[in-house]
Amino acid sequence: MTQATRRMLVGQPVNAAEEEEMLTPIQMVVRNFLHDRVAVAGVVCFLLIFLCCIVLPFFLPMDKYFQDVTQANVAPGFSMLKAPSGLNGNAQSVSVGSTFSVGIDRDGNVYEWGTFPNEKLKNIPAASEMGKVTQVSAGLDHILAVNEEGQLFTWGNDRMGLEAIPIELRTGEDIKQILACYQFSLALTEKGKLYNWGNSYLVNISFPEGVQGNIDKVAANTNLVAALTKDGRVEPLTKKSSAFTKVPEEIQGQVTDIAMTDESLAAVTESGQVYVWGNSGKGTTDIPEEIQGHVKALSAGRYNFVALLDDNRLVSWGDNTFQQANVPDVSEEIVSISSGYYGNYAISESGKVHGWGLKGYLMGTDDLGRDVFRRLLQGGRMTMTVGAIAVIISTTIGILVGGISGYKGGKVDNLLMRFAEIVSSIPFLPFAIILSSILGNRISETQRIVMIMFILGVLSWPGIARLVRGSVLAEREQEFVTAAKALGVKEFGIIFRHILPNIVTVIIVNATLDFATCMLTESSLSFIGFGVTEPNPTWGNMLTGSQNAKVIEDYWWRWVFPAITLGICTISINCVGDGLRDAVDPKSNER
Structure with missing residues (x-):
């Protein structure tokens, strides 16, 4: 026990020099590191990013094969279901589009809100032109409206003839129902006649x-239309046989309402019973037992159904990826419900709008409708994993080569260092690009990821090997090495049991800095398309879209968030590495 320790134990003060005598080398490194605010901030930033990328994906799972063009290039925000204050409390009806909604109040005024996939959607015809609007319907990127005089209006995307309203509907026929669908539009007259226009290749209606002339209501999904006739029959309007066309015979003549998702078709009978048929995916055919015999109205989103029961309760079933099935408790009497894509609304007796489902995306979506935030988390996990394993490989090889080279010296040292120079002269990016091009699609995505980690590790070890060699050369002349030799310790034991622990801090510092370098290298390789490829996300391939000027200007969130995250992560790691270096050698800043 030192004198300073004894003084501290009896409560006497100790000065800084005496305090240093009491600390072990590791304790001194930790103390010096904690005094470096930049390094500590780097640790905090990196740990936050690391924990988010490792932990959050368990709570926010992502299907890497998921694609939905209806959600493509949605800007960050959560305004999709936020009805305007002028409508909320005075709503007549609401319709849900892909990423936006449209509604009318009791005075016939039109309101829009959400994220608009097309700027033309904002061009609402003037109130003086439309008059009092009685019905509205939102589609993928266009809107239909009809006024009290039976005039039809459409705005938004005008491709595929969506603006070409049939001449028969321009004469002021009484319109009972309108539907703005994926790339086509439907209008049903009071006489039971259905008109359609738009993309005739997507949906081919056959009566x-x-x-x-006998249709009471229509329902539609992406490429199919079904009709409810005035005599209570369900008739799919197609010649093609599918799961949708297999209507249960026992319900024909008793149906009062229909609704259709992209997976299945549902009907409500006079007794309030619900029947669903079609594909069993997304759980749309799993009808809750509690609703049978109590259904007043039915609506359908893309992958979920919503039922209004006779006791004023709302029940939803099917896919719940975007909380479409998490219905709110509404105390007031509900007068109508509507669903579409991933959103749902209920309007109460007072005109208040209650919405649930997809409210938006924290960091927007990419060109395939994938959530940028979820991909950022998964991409961070992949980028960090590749970087970490590559560093482990390079550090292991570097320690072995550098340790043996520095300790043995002579011809062994000369041979190993010349080999290290040969390896370091191989340009990594051209080598990886050539190898990736040669292999092409011959290897799986997992094999490609392993190959990238292996190449990164195998070509990155010369630097740490030289560092270890230099440190071993200095340490091998120390007295403890001579003592170990005198005791008969084998050379391998001297290198890795006696010398290596004395230079481990230097190795950690170098490995930390190499980690950031490997992450950037992997990101660069993925950015140019020769690294980890879709659908596996990495921060590098998420930045690929920034090669397009339109993406840079109009869809900034697709590249800004990955770029900022990658930048903060690598800068944080470098700050940690610099802090460790200064903590190990406090005089390094003076040189």
Whole structure:
């Protein structure tokens, strides 16, 4: 026990020099590091990013194969279901589009809100032109409206003839129902006649005998239309046989309402019973038992159904990826419900709008409708994993080569260092690009990821090997090494049990800095398309879209968030590395 320690134990003060005598080398490094505010800030930033990328994906899972063009290039925000104050409390009806909604109040005024996939959607015809609007319907990127005089209006995307309203509907026929769908529009007259226009290749409507002129309601999904006739029959308007066309015979003549998702078709009978048929995916065919015999109204989103029961309760079933099935408790009497894509609304007796489902995206979506935030988390996990394993490989090789080279010296040292120079002369990016091009699609995505980690590690070890060699050369002349030799310790034991622990801090500092370098290298390789490829996300391939000027200008969130995250992460790691270096050698800043 030192004199300073004894003084401290009896409560006597000790000065800084005496305090240093009491600290072990590791304790001194930790103390010096904690005094470096920049390094500590770097640790905090990196740990936050690391924990988010490791922990949050368990709570925010992502299907890497998921694509939905209806959600493409949605800007960051959570305004999709936020009805305007002028409408909320005076709403007549609401319709849900892909990423936006449209509604009318009791005075016939039109309101829009959400994220608009097309700027033309904001061009609402003047109130003086439309008059009092009685119905509205939102589609993928266009809107239909009809006024009290039966005039139809459409705005938004005008491709595929969406603006070409049939001449028969321009004469002021009484319109009972309108539907703005994926790339086509429907209008049903009071006489039971259905008109459609838009993309005729997407949906080819065929009327069974006796249906046209006898339709009471229509429902549609992406490429199919079904009709409810005035005599209570369900008639899919297509000649193609599918799971949707297999209507249960026992309900024909008793149906009062229909709704259709992209997976299945549902019908409500006079007794309030619900029948669903079609594809069983997304859980749309799993009808809750509690609703049977109590359904007043039914609506459908893209992958979920919503039922209004006779006791004023709302029940939803099907896919719940965007909380479409998390219905709110509404104490007031509900007068209508509506659903579409990933949003749902209920309007109460007082005109208040209650919405649930997809409210928006924290960091927006990319060109395939994938959540940038979730991909950022998964991409960070991949980028960090590649960087970490590459560093482990390079550090292991570097320690072995550098340790043996520095300790043995002579011809062994000369041979190993010449080999290290040969390896370091190999340009990594051209080598990886050539190898990736040669292999092409011959290897799986997992094999490609392993190959990148291996190449990064195998070509990155010369630097740390030289560092270890230099440190071993200095340490091998120390007295403890001579003592170990005298005791008969084998050379391997001297290198890795006696010398290596004395230079481990130097190795950690170098490995930390190499980690950031490997992350940047992987990101660069993925950015140019020769690293980790889609659908596996990395911060590098998420930045690929920034090669397009339109993406840089109009869809900034697709590249800003990955770039900022990668930048903060690598800068933080470098700050930690610099802090460790200064903590190990406090006089390094003076040189």
